Amino acid sequence: MKNVGIVIVSHSPKVAEGTADMVRQMVGEEVPLAWCGGNPDGGLGTQVGAIMEAIDRAWSEAGVAVLVDLGGAETNSEMAIEMIGGPRASRIVICNAPIVEGAVMAATEASGGASLKEVVATAHELAPA
């Protein structure tokens, strides 16, 4: 797949999966897409290992845009990118955007073959000023 991949990271697996469902329905199958959410005990939270696996599943040579919900999701995503390391880490970007709208807009942009930079910029336009 040469289109940019999208990863959705929420504290809630239901929010993450539901967001992914919306992306699939609105954007289709043209974009590599993965989600993760919840802690190891089945409660709310985010995990570095699960984020690393989701990035693997959505991996594209064009890069991956990550959409997150609250603070811990961002910190854990930053840690996951650092642990992936190497040349791949520079092609994974966390978007500053609301998770649902950001995922749909980023995926829409990605489905047209846009670069990682363009995909991220589109998501960032949704960030509160």
Place this chain on the structure above:
Amino acid sequence: MTMDATAMSKIDLPALIDAVADTISEHADELTALDQAIGDGDHGLNMKRGFEAVRAESAALAGQPLPEVLRAIGTKLVMTVGGASGPLFGTLFMSIGKELPTEPSRADLAAALAKAISAVAARGKSQAGQKTMLDVLYPVQAAVAAGKSPGDVADVADGAAEATKPLKAIRGRASFLGDRSIGHVDPGARSSALIVRAVAKVMEHSA
């Protein structure tokens, strides 16, 4: 009594890991209660899960050099704690391990702590005075650098954790509460002080 290279290289690593895991597990309910007051109420459970996972590796870690053990502890915490505490406490241990020589002097420890605390601050995009674990770690580093005994360093940590009570949270989930975060001890500051106390006790016994 002071810490020196001899004391640090003689440290009983399984005892150290047990002491930290014990105190976190014993105080899990208290940490969760603190987090319910100003956060999302999972700090005690998350930290307990992380340090019990570290304890499970204790035998395998025992024969390895101190820096390797600290790095392994940090990685384990990152992968098992969940929540933002995983990367924050994980970064602390991983960075100390990265900076520390195999047979560290007190100056080495102070220098490694300083670098590790900077790494935690960068990871959390935070600084001193924002009602976080940093408000305990900075004074602890200063106390170690000043040559204080392990017991005195632990007292500094306890005092610093208590001193987060009147602060207003600016970082993390507690910042959503604004002024309502005032009047509660920060859970990350409290767990940092618990860890420092446990490490200090083991160091006193090894000296």
